[in-house]
Amino acid sequence: DTEVTQTPKHLVMGMTNKKSLKCEQHMGHRAMYWYKQKAKKPPELMFVYSYEKLSINESVPSRFSPECPNSSLLNLHLHALQPEDSALYLCASSQDLGGGHTEAFFGQGTRLTVV
C-alpha cells in the first residue's frame, strides 16, 4: 500500500464553523506533512510532524491546528477560517530517514471552500 488517503475530498464551511481534515498512511512513514496550495501556485509547507512530534510550523495562523494521534494519522483542525483560506490542502508522508533521497508521497487533497 503506497497511498496517502485524505478525507473529505471536498469541504465547504462557514467562517464560524469547526471542521477537521484527515490524512492516513500505512507505509510506516514517520514524517507527515500538511501543505496548502492556492490556484496556479506551488504547494506551500504548513506543518511537519516527525515521529509524531511537531517539528516545523511555518508561522501558520492559530486557526489551523494540527494533530498527530499516532504514526499513521494526521489531522488538521480548522476554526474561524477566512475566505482567503480556501485552497487545496495536501497531506504527504515520507520515511524521514537520515540521508538518502527519500521522496514524499502525496494524497489527493481536500478542496476547502470557506464561505
Add this chain to the structure above:
Amino acid sequence: AQSVTQLDSHVSVSEGTPVLLRCNYSSSYSPSLFWYVQHPNKGLQLLLKYTSAATLVKGINGFEAEFKKSETSFHLTKPSAHMSDAAEYFCVVREFTSGTYKYIFGTGTRLKVLA
C-alpha cells in the same frame, strides 16, 4: 537554505515533439531532487528522483532528467509529448532543517500539448 528555480512558467509543445522543462538548484552539497506532476484538481505524483547513483535518471511515462553539477541543473525531458502529458510540473528539493526534512517546491511549469 536550499531552493529550486524553474525557468519557465509555461511551455507549449506539439504532440509528438520533445519536451524540455528546466530546473536549477542551489545547494552547497549533493541535493535530493525530484520532479512531480500534478494534473488538474489532482494530487502530486512522483515522476523521478535523483539518487546520486547516476546522473541520468529515468522516470515514469518516458520522462528523464539529467543532473549536471557543473550547471546546477536538473532538467526534465521527454522525447515525444503526448496529450496526456498536459499538466503542472514541479521541481522539488529536499532540505534538512529543524531536525527533520522538508520538501521545497519550485514555482511550477505548466505544460501545454497542442494537437
